[in-house]
Amino acid sequence: MLNVIWVGIMLISIAAGAATGKLEQVTNALLGGGEQAITLALTLGGAMCLWGGVMRIAEKGGLTALLAKVLAPLMRLLFPGLDPSGAACRAILMNMAANFLGLGNAATPLGIRAMNELSQLNPEPQSASRHMITFVVLNTASIQFLPTTVATLRLKYGAENPLNILPAVWLTSLGAAAVAIALSHLFALPNKKPQRQASASRRKAKA
């Protein structure tokens, strides 16, 4: 899947760049993209260490287990079949809490931890499990209670009341998340086992 997307994006960009006369910029992006990724990884690396450490203390102190207990009904609804008091669920909840509070640079490292936990429960490590898909989709939909960055920008550009968008933000993000999660559960309904086996040999060739 990522193979197709990756090749597609690269080739489309080169073709479009040639057509719009921006081939030079595309080349620069091609050569500079790696640098950009390393810079991001360095920035992310500090946050990953920090929040990885803090979460480990929270885990040992029993805080994440408490949160998992309180929110178990929600987790059963979103991730049917996943142990609501297990390590994966606790990591997912920490990520959701960080997202909810608008702490973007804490949410990503916590989310990656959650993916690691889900990966250990995944019988097919190269293929996304049902819970992984729900979890990733939940993160792409971003349920945010306080959009701090946008509010700050609105203030800077002279909005009368920078926070009057809040009800609309809540409605939109809940609606978008509900649709995304419903779709992820809907697509998971038909059992596609035979297809998966058919592509297993192809995956081996890639690996």
Add this chain to the structure above:
Amino acid sequence: MSGVKLVSVWAVPVFVSLVLVVGVSRRVQVFDEFLAGAGDGLRTCVRVLPALVALMTAVSMLRASGIIELLVEGMAPAAGLLGIPPEIIPLALLRPVSGSGALAMLENIYATYGADSLAGRVASVLQSSTETTFYTITVYYGAVGVRRTRHTLAAAAGGDVTGIVLSALAVKLLLG
């Protein structure tokens, strides 16, 4: 505004203090545990790096190619039918691909049309209630070595499109 400031200033310190106080009171070896967790974080970071290089290169090429601008022109009439202000389409297309690009586009909309214009308000709601979908998928799956993302992209795109349509609708409904 003061409420938001309050939360954004206090959220992290309060949370970290809570974790530390509970940890110490439960006799957790806080420093040792922190080091163990931080080490895990660093290892994960290194593991994501190759996928990040591959996909970020592709995405920055896409942005440089000018195809997003072409798509914007093509989509403006359709957006009008759905009640979406055409001014926000560049933002809607950039949002799933580039976080910093979307933020720059948002500032551009505020500066051009004003933060309280229809376009400014819809753009605010859109920016706040959607995510950098493509980046999230890359980083999360890259971290655990998943190659087949199955229906992730379809479900996430469904959410993004809903976000675009709903942001225009919600502003109309709730902000008149």
